[in-house]
Amino acid sequence: MFERIFKSKSVLSMSPIEMTLSYILLIGWAIVCLFPIYWLAVTSLKLPIDVNMGPYYVPFVDFEPSGHAWEYILAGDLARDTRRNYANTVVVASVSAVIALILGTAAAYALTRFDYNPKLGAIGLFILCLALGIILVVIGVPWLLALVLIIALFIILLQTIGKRFKRSLGNSDIAFWLISQRMLPPVAVVIPIYIMFQFLGNAIGVRLLDTRFALIITYIAVNLPIVIWLMRDYFLTIPIELEECAAIDGASRYRTFVSIVLPLSLPGLVATFLFILVFAWNEYLLALFLSGAKSQTLPLTVAAQNATRGPQWWYMSVLILIMIIPVILIAIALERFIARGLLVGAVKG
Numbered sequence: 489m490f491e492r493i494f495k496s497k498s499v500l501s502m503s504p505i506e507m508t509l510s511y512i513l514l515i516g517w518a519i520v521c522l523f524p525i526y527w528l529a530v531t532s533l534k535l536p537i538d539v540n541m542g543p544y545y546v547p548f549v550d551f552e553p554s555g556h557a558w559e560y561i562l563a564g565d566l567a568r569d570t571r572r573n574y575a576n577t578v579v580v581a582s583v584s585a586v587i588a589l590i591l592g593t594a595a596a597y598a599l600t601r602f603d604y605n606p607k608l609g610a611i612g613l614f615i616l617c618l619a620l621g622i623i624l625v626v627i628g629v630p631w632l633l634a635l636v637l638i639i640a641l642f643i644i645l646l647q648t649i650g651k652r653f654k655r656s657l658g659n660s661d662i663a664f665w666l667i668s669q670r671m672l673p674p675v676a677v678v679i680p681i682y683i684m685f686q687f688l689g690n691a692i693g694v695r696l697l698d699t700r701f702a703l704i705i706t707y708i709a710v711n712l713p714i715v716i717w718l719m720r721d722y723f724l725t726i727p728i729e730l731e732e733c734a735a736i737d738g739a740s741r742y743r744t745f746v747s748i749v750l751p752l753s754l755p756g757l758v759a760t761f762l763f764i765l766v767f768a769w770n771e772y773l774l775a776l777f778l779s780g781a782k783s784q785t786l787p788l789t790v791a792a793q794n795a796t797r798g799p800q801w802w803y804m805s806v807l808i809l810i811m812i813i814p815v816i817l818i819a820i821a822l823e824r825f826i827a828r829g830l831l832v833g834a835v836k837g
Contacts, residue, residue, distance in 0.1 A: 532557050532805035539801050557802040561810075570789065570807070577785040577811070580700050581768035584707035589761050591708070592715025597745060599659050599716070600723040601731075606662075609653025610646055617642040631691045663720060670713040678777045681706060685778065698780035706774050711764040718763070722756030723749070758825035766815055786811045
């Protein structure tokens with residue numbers, strides 16, 4: 489019966505019953521999606537006693553609205569910290585997302601248009617030289633001298649014994665290795681990243697921990713595999729014949745990429761940018777370890793409202809609302825590009 493009811497060739501050919509059921513399901517799903525935002529808005533207008541008394545949801549009926557939480561966050565004791573952390577979140581998330589998108593797009597295009605066959609032996613030599621360089625720095629060798637030594641050693645080994653290795657990797661192996669880096673849980677790498685920034689800061693004499701720079705570099709490294717994976721799938725949907733025609737007309741590879749490939753991949757770029765922007769905007773664990781009072785981001789400010797007096801739900805609601813509003817506005821503004829970008833991936837899958 490359900491197959492007969494829902495079986496339709498298109499939305500325009502739905503029967504009145506099917507159309508009614510579809511609207512009911514869509515309205516129900518919209519309520520499920522929007523209720524958390526409504527709950528946040530209502531809770532931000534409650535006094536602490538109203539929050540603790542019970543589930544009141546209708547202002548002026550269940551409870552008397554109050555703007556005390558908004559005043560405390562935007563103009564009270566927490567206003568200065570909120571503005572600083574908001575600026576940190578905007579700068580870190582937007583800069584890391586833009587740089588990751590630029591680097592990841594170039595890497596994804598290269599993986600779809602060029603053949604790479606790195607030899608396993610050369611990769612092993614690179615890892616060996618890298619480990620040797622770290623050991624040299626640890627035992628007291630200046631980092632610049634250690635860098636020169638390991639580069640020279642790697643070139644010598646590559647030119648001598650590197651040619652003896654036969655087995656090599658392909659583009660698919662490289663792409664899988666890249667996305668496998670994102671599968672690694674952040675909690676497994678956050679302590680090594682912390683030690684690395686602390687060590688590098690001491691080596692070059694510049695403080696890296698508790699800076700926006702450390703967060704931006706880390707977020708780029710974390711989100712870069714996602715950009716490469718998504719944009720690689722998108723570039724595969726663009727016919728290579730278009731680029732071949734441009735090459736016949738005399739266009740260079742760079743001109744073809746800028747004038748033909750990038751405009752055609754604009755929906756994918758926008759959808760990917762929004763994905764990694766949201767990831768960087770909401771990131772908590774890495775910011776908890778790498779940032780301090782100066783570079784703290786808004787997710788940490790929200791978590792800090794769970795103090796010794798218990799969760800301050802009214803303050804949390806205000807902070808979460810002002811935190812998600814910019815992302816929602818960006819998503820609404822770029823909705824038509826996001827829909828096209830997601831649909832291309834869905835059709836390909």
